[in-house]
């Protein structure tokens with residue numbers, strides 16, 4: 013059961029798509045006649061949902077991405093510019109040559125390779141945790157951690173601005189979930205008051221929408237006052253925050269603590285693919301035994317593991333990449349703000365610029381693209397407060413000239429209502 017706090021009836025409870033009348037009963041087998049009509053009717057409700065999206069300016073479409081693009085990309089999550097780094101792609105290719113294109117099955121069934129074990133040991137050591145478990149995506153890692161640690165009789169306290177994967181973890185967990193207003197440790201404290209039994213506070217370290225950081229120390233204090241655990245999704249912190257990019261949890265001095273678990277994706281700063289849960293060894297062992305997205309999912313692909321290991325090695329060798337991406341984000345923020353746009357001060361790599369409406373946000377992003385700049389566009393239902401934004405992601409490999417050019421384009425194409 014998912015209880016939404018009245019102050020934040022947000023993304024944790026997105027309404028189901030509307031159904032437009034009875035869907036009809038699919039006819040068995042082939043042929044025409046009444047059976048064919050019934051088959052067409054089966055997805056008839058989708059047309060109504062699509063029309064509703066169109067009227068609200070919320071249609072999403074896939075655009076082709078060429079191998080080489082002349083556009084300047086400030087939409088990807090390749091924060092450190094490693095996804096196409098020759099060492100990283102070579103690391104991925106070598107791992108695929110040695111271990112195969114796929115992991116061939118769940119690691120509990122097909123066996124766990126030395127490649128996975130090494131990546132886990134290296135991630136745990138780098139981020140300052142006792143143990144780690146890699147999964148096929150950051151999404152799967154969050155589902156694993158939240159569901160395995162939020163069992164029956166437990167309580168999950170979830171920030172209203174959390175990423176969809178944490179929210180889905182709450183939805184799937186057997187624990188009761190309380191959604192608290194964004195970045196308010198006192199609200200977490202209050203929700204934990206009076207609860208007896210296992211409890212888990214869940215938060216992003218850096219929030220995807222506005223790029224603001226969670227008050228991790230205060231959240232940990234709130235949890236500790238109640239004997240609750242803290243789970244932090246450090247997807248946007250790994251490689252960007254903390255000493256040499258060790259992440260927000262490490263920066264907050266919480267890495268390795270017995271009541272703290274972190275998750276991260278290997279798909280942003282590490283330029284690869286996959287996810288990781290970091291924590292005490294007993295938590296990791298519990299996940300191996302109970303986390304459905306680990307047990308019933310094919311293990312992380314060898315190429316992704318090899319790419320992530322190489323990227324991690326590179327980050328150790330070139331720790332200045334982490335500081336560089338933060339400097340680029342600060343510069344983008346300063347220049348966009350000076351031009352009169354409403355920009356949230358970035359705590360990591362995400363720079364969020366407010367747009368007047370979903371329609372204008374889409375047009376703004378399209379105008380940027382026409383002018384040679386790719387930016388992200390966040391609209392409902394991906395934004396908890398209903399405010400649409402352009403989202404620029406800083407990259408360590410962005411030159412000062414490119415940063416200036418990006419700002420000029422965003423400012424020049426801004427809707428008059430900004």
Ligand SMILES: Cc1ncc(COP(=O)(O)O)c(C=O)c1O
Pocket residue numbers: 149150151152154175177216220245247248277278279285286287
């Ligand atoms: C905060 C956060 N958590 C989790 C994820 C999911 O990670 P992945 O893309 O590896 O599934 C993302 C990815 O967009 C994210 O931004």
